[in-house]
Amino acid sequence: MTAIAETPRQAQETAAGEAEKRRRRVPYLLLAPGIIYLILLYVVPLISLVRMALQDGNLQAGYEFTWAWENFAEVFTTYRGQLLRSLLYSVGATVITLLIGYPLAYAIAFRTGRWKNLFLVLLLVPFLIPFLLRTLAWRTILADNGFVVTTLIDLGILPQQGGRLLATGWAVLAGLVYSFLPFMVLPIYVALEKTDRSMLEAAGDLYSNPVTAFWKVTWPLSLPGVISGTLLTLIPAAGDYINVQLLGNPQQTMMGNVIENKFLSVIDYPAAAAISITLMIAIVIAVVFYVRSVGSEDLVA
């Protein structure tokens, strides 16, 4: 700093300002590696995917950027079945996962006392067996002569002749629910855990009926967790193809299968990209809705 015509006071002000500026830079430095990484490896590929979706051509002749909106149109026509099925399965799986998972989260948050961490761990431990093995295990469990199917036939829920679970939508649904259960339970658990106990007690005082107390107080407070869990389940479920391939039948493919197929087997990049982008747009809409209603602080934990 030059000493020319700077009063001591001015010099001190600059010193204070400098220190302040240095302090302000720190968070950005911390964030830099991660954000750069995410941008390079997540955002950029997605953008190029969008570009790809608007192209025309094939592997031999090369691809040309032609604003090929028809690729997107194709998503809704040719792959209508898959689209609807993905929607159906993922929504169905999400709803069921919510119904099953919420009470689980509630139980762990409020009924386990000192052993809370233990139960959380127990919840997560099964997922240390690789995804594929677990899904294959379901194939065994839901096999035609397995315990589950025979019981269901005996109970009359499944028809005597040709009653099976595998290669039906139900097996796929069951597989999806199982796979995504922790993604639903954890955010709800976190949200429930954070709630002020005194609010719940107050609710118990105000409303004589515990069900009403739940609806009016507990449920709204846990809503951010519910929405978070829903987002973490719904969209990935829509893009899943493993469960279909292992537990369903080839007639009933989902969008995920199409993408995988087009990308790795048929190598029709534009079509695959178009479908992927359609899925991504669905997520974006959902996230925007979420952030608008609840804010972004709770998104990441």
Added chain:
Amino acid sequence: MAIGNEPSQKPAVELDGVTKQFVDFSAVEDLTLSVDDGKFFALLGPSGCGKTTTLRMIGGFEEPTSGVIRLHGENVTGLKPYKRPVNTVFQSYALFPHLSIFENVAFGLRRSKVSDAEVKQRVGAVLELVQLVGRENRRPRQLSGGQQQRVALARALVNHPRVLLLDEPLGALDLKLRKEMQIELKRIQQEVGITFIHVTHDQEEAMTMADTIAVMNQGRIERMGAPTEIYEDPRTAFVSGFLGASNLMSGKVDGDRGAVALASGGVIQANPNRLPAVGAEVKVGVRPEKIQLFAPGDEDAPPNRLPGKVTDASFIGVSTHYLVDTPQAGEMTVVVQNLDDRRFALGEEVVMAWQPEHTFGVTG
């Protein structure tokens, strides 16, 4: 165990035109103050008045937007906390949970590369000062609130700082413990001889412990001085209300002998030095304990007299608190020591009277 040297002539802390601007509001505005060396100084004010921000700027945790901060004459503006010869006792104590009490207290010494032997000796001495010998190997979690507070104090003092900053350190303690600690802190400060700067919103606490109090309001110092001085002569309506009940009346200065003509009729005598210029609008006040109650017509009453009717009387044991409604000044609070059995009943007509030197004038 005296840590400080003889109090120096230079003020321990000086703030010169310090302003702290946050994004949407300004916490401290053009603050200038000077703290004498070796004194117990209190920053008093309601929440949000900027006292904690000021303290943090002295400690180096916040940087002023403009202005200069000096410690013993040396400019420290812009210096990081670890470069300043001050230590802080935080409101939440901020004891390191993963270290033992000994290591907590020794933390600053270790960072200053003090030898092991000296560390042991100094930590031992300061723990004795705060009366916590014998618990060196425990963890903070295992101590009570009061004990943790003393560890925080020890951890700061052991480094022989020239100034000790305390950020509402007694806030989390229960009443009895708080009162004990107030006396303790004062004793330690006098024994150790360094400058203490204590932030609090409790006026009783400030008046008990401090040599000098600065009352802050909305980022500025409204009044600074010794406890008796600012209590008896608050000079602004805010300070008079903050430090106790004040019984304010509006009027105009009449002549230069200290007479004030009340807006609602009647004349009050005050010390002319405590009033603004002749003809100026002024609010005058008197503390409740300075007022005595007399029956109407009693000529023994002091010169300042206001008639009224008793609307409430509460016997507190040591004293009786009265609310007296007057035509000139609305409802006034009067506190009478129960020296004799003369009690005034509800609805009784009385005359409130006090000496002129107890009248103070305020602005604002």
Added chain:
Amino acid sequence: MPRVKRLILPVYLGAGLLYLFLPVLVVILFSFNDNHGRFNVRWQGFTLRHWLDPFRVEEIPQSLLVSIILALVSSAIATAIGTLIALALTRYRFKGRSPTNILLFFPMATPEVVMGSSLLGLFVATRFSTGWITLILAHILFIISYAVATVRARIVGFDRHLEEASMDLYANEWSTFRKVTLPLIMPGVFAAFLLGFALSLDDFVVSNFTSGRIQTYPLYVWSAARRGIPPQVNVWGTIIFVLTVTVMVLFLWSQKRRQRKVGI
């Protein structure tokens, strides 16, 4: 009657856990299956022979080794980056918080197919051949967000003034980080590492797109699912499972012990 009502949730919890563990039990059980066909689906009797000869199908332990190394490396890097981000988000106020949170959320909500295919698209476009590096990059990508979430939960817990106290006591920023911040967030960092390890070990879809010729354990299982799954797969799956569970239990147990002494 109220008695019964109180039992509903705990019973449900138990049933839920049973449901969650069912496939696990099946996997473990079938490693003992005396099967003679290609597919290990029907129970044919108890045997230990698969356990006694786990290396019969070499590809399995090989692919496992690949997966473990991959998981260690990518989780370590992702945890480090994630910790930095978590620190920034919790300790500082700065502009761009909201976009950062949203950006971090997206990888968790993206279908793996899309992530995998977009990554592959990137690698193709940049003519980067798929292999170890692409695999590691891909795994780091999907672990980061979870790492941030885990560490963050841990940091939020403790007193913001601790770092100020440390600086007040003459420790500069680096010293403060080493002596105060790091020891206190370590459990969270370690938990994030374990989580990342598990996610990486488990991953199939993204790996499928980005692995090139390298075969991770899940990739092997997938290809085996068509041809015929040797029970050794179950054997090794069980081994990994037991090992990871043991590590987790040890970790939690040591945490509990330390908590009692330090009281966080």
